[in-house]
Amino acid sequence: MKWAEMYNSKGTLIKKKNVKPIVDILMTIALLLLMSYELIGSTAHEIVGIVMFVLFIVHHTLNIHWTKSLFKGRQTPLRIFQDLLVVLILICMLGSTISGVIISRHIFTFLNIKSAYVATRIHMLLAYWGFVFMSLHLGLHLNMICMMIKNKKQISPIVKTAFKIVFALIFAYGIFVFFKRDIAGYLFLKNQFFLLGDNEHLPFYLLDYISIMFTFAILSHLISKQLRKRK
Template sequence: MNKKRIKVCIDLSMVALFLALMAFHITGNRVHEWLGVALFALFAVHNGLNLRWYKNLFKGKYGPARIFYTVINLLLLLAMSGMMVSGILLSTEVFAFLDLPASMFARKLHMFSTSWGYALMAVHLGYHFGLSAGRIQDKISRVSVGMGLAIVSALGIFAADSQQLWQKMFLRIEYVFFDFNRPLVFLIFDYIAVMVLFASIGYIGNRFLKKRRKDEIQKFRENGLTSQ
């Protein structure tokens, strides 16, 4: 298995783990904590496989597309770090031996970083999907993909509200409330719809910035200038 396939497997596994972590009231605390440990282990491997990106942070020029992608990646890194630190502070199973105090700050940090981490992870995936979607040449296929994303994204807006994601992201609530009567399949659908919503933002951002870059290059050529 080559490096690219390993990366894809790791990314898909992280998405699956993130979805499972959102079902805390179904998995229970012990399973939730171990799933969190597995997620961060894969996140560490993911970053290890992409060390070249970090090494090149201060090299080359920054256009709109690179700025967008870099900001998303760094914010995602911060969110995941917040999840890890707050998760350890709140742990009553895996890291209980550390005997750390579980404060209200840790709870809020966990809620805040988890909600933003989920959203940014989806934007990150959507941006990469935009890179590969450019290979879709068939017009009907492009329209079908666009319509599908639009419909599921619209559902994602309501699903985010149903799962209190907006309130968590902006700390409008202090505690997370779970609907124990909602079947698991609907819960997973909600979070998949939310993922598609934020992935669409990454996808649109990628396509828009790519088109803008092409327009800039065209203007340079029309004016007899060298594109930068």
């Protein structure tokens, strides 16, 4: 009986490990599409928003152990940083979902809620801060990827150096795009509307936001490395 229980428990754990990366990838894709509101259209934006919320619930269900152990164990600087990011993401996700329902033009119009102006400002604010916090959260997983590259004996030093150069170039381009697209203006509500340049194309727009996401992820990775050194 005990053997059967161990077998079932292990089987469930393997399934979770297989599902988690898929859910994370889908959430990343959904996040990038949500940041492309003007290019994908309002109807698609609302549909992707619902999908994102469902994936968010699935993600937390798969990581329920984090919620259960939130106030347990030793609170190291790295753990505080990780937990703070998750709490901020939760606030942004819930806030942007509620405000998104309020300002809905298609799916939730039957609710007939009239606080559209304030909700629009809140939705934009939480959407961009949520993008930043989620990008920082992704950076916490970069350490595993970097360690895999570092410890791979089959990879030559030249290839490892090439990886570093590519990461540095993407990081630099992400900083450039951050200022080019005035992301700070959205983060602090200086921009009241989504501003797109002439002849904007979705693939290039997504590449820019991927670069910004990668830049914040690298920044979070560097912060976490420093926090690991502190006891």
